[in-house]
Amino acid sequence: MASGELLSPPRHVAIIMDGNGRWANERGLPRTVGHSKGVEAVRRTVEAAADFGIEYLTLFAFSSENWSRPEEEVSVLMGLLRRFIRRDLAELHRSNVRIRVIGERDGLQGDILPLLLEAEDTTRNNTGLTLIIAFNYGARDELARAMRRLAREVEAGRMAAADITPATITSHLDTAGIPDPDLIIRTSGEERLSNFLLWQAAYSEFVFVPEYWPDFDRDLFLKALRSFAERDRRFGGLSAAKAAAAVAG
Numbered sequence: 150m151a152s153g154e155l156l157s158p159p160r161h162v163a164i165i166m167d168g169n170g171r172w173a174n175e176r177g178l179p180r181t182v183g184h185s186k187g188v189e190a191v192r193r194t195v196e197a198a199a200d201f202g203i204e205y206l207t208l209f210a211f212s213s214e215n216w217s218r219p220e221e222e223v224s225v226l227m228g229l230l231r232r233f234i235r236r237d238l239a240e241l242h243r244s245n246v247r248i249r250v251i252g253e254r255d256g257l258q259g260d261i262l263p264l265l266l267e268a269e270d271t272t273r274n275n276t277g278l279t280l281i282i283a284f285n286y287g288a289r290d291e292l293a294r295a296m297r298r299l300a301r302e303v304e305a306g307r308m309a310a311a312d313i314t315p316a317t318i319t320s321h322l323d324t325a326g327i328p329d330p331d332l333i334i335r336t337s338g339e340e341r342l343s344n345f346l347l348w349q350a351a352y353s354e355f356v357f358v359p360e361y362w363p364d365f366d367r368d369l370f371l372k373a374l375r376s377f378a379e380r381d382r383r384f385g386g387l388s389a390a391k392a393a394a395a396v397a398g
Contacts, residue, residue, distance in 0.1 A: 159331035168337030168361030186363035245277030251323035252286030
């Protein structure tokens with residue numbers, strides 16, 4: 150389905166990809182199979198986002214809390230990330246997709262950080278869809294790191310405390326230069342942010358999808374986008390229709 154069938158696609162969609170383990174458990178399969186199927190859903194979603202005319206797509210790939218999962222499961226997730234980058238990077242590059250990675254980079258072991266940096270560097274000049282991978286990411290950690298950077302600026306005399314504004318904070322986050330998400334989708338029926346883009350989600354719309362992430366496809370994505378299109382976004386003020394009526398009255 151072409152992007153033209155969406156009259157006004159959101160500029161930035163963020164997705165909490167939830168339910169891989171439960172998808173597998175309900176089928177009597179190892180959780181790792183669910184994660185593998187989840188990678189297939191990632192491929193479908195990236196392709197659909199580009200087709201729908203979305204400019205930015207953020208995927209919550211691995212949270213800073215996920216390290217507490219069983220070692221075997223974490224190892225499988227790291228392996229899937231490696232395979233995704235090694236297998237899909239060339240195709241994403243050919244498709245003019247730009248990759249950005251948000252999250253804490255210090256302390257990442259082995260070849261994970263070099264792979265993430267390679268993905269960013271290879272696609273740096275691409276001008277199509279920007280795919281933001283939230284890896285080793287937690288919103289509270291992101292905010293704490295931003296506050297430490299600002300504190301160092303104040304301590305060094307390069308900034309006064311009075312100069313710290315919401316815009317200043319935004320510019321020190323991992324997502325600096327990226328517009329806030331218009332729409333946040335979460336699969337699996339859960340209805341919470343789980344420490345994801347807490348600052349950036351101030352005026353985001355939410356769509357909670359009951360299906361597990363491995364089942365997320367083009368049709369479910371389009372359904373969520375159509376739900377978004379029906380929303381009346383006011384950003385704390387009047388809707389466009391009410392504002393026009395107030396002026397006319």
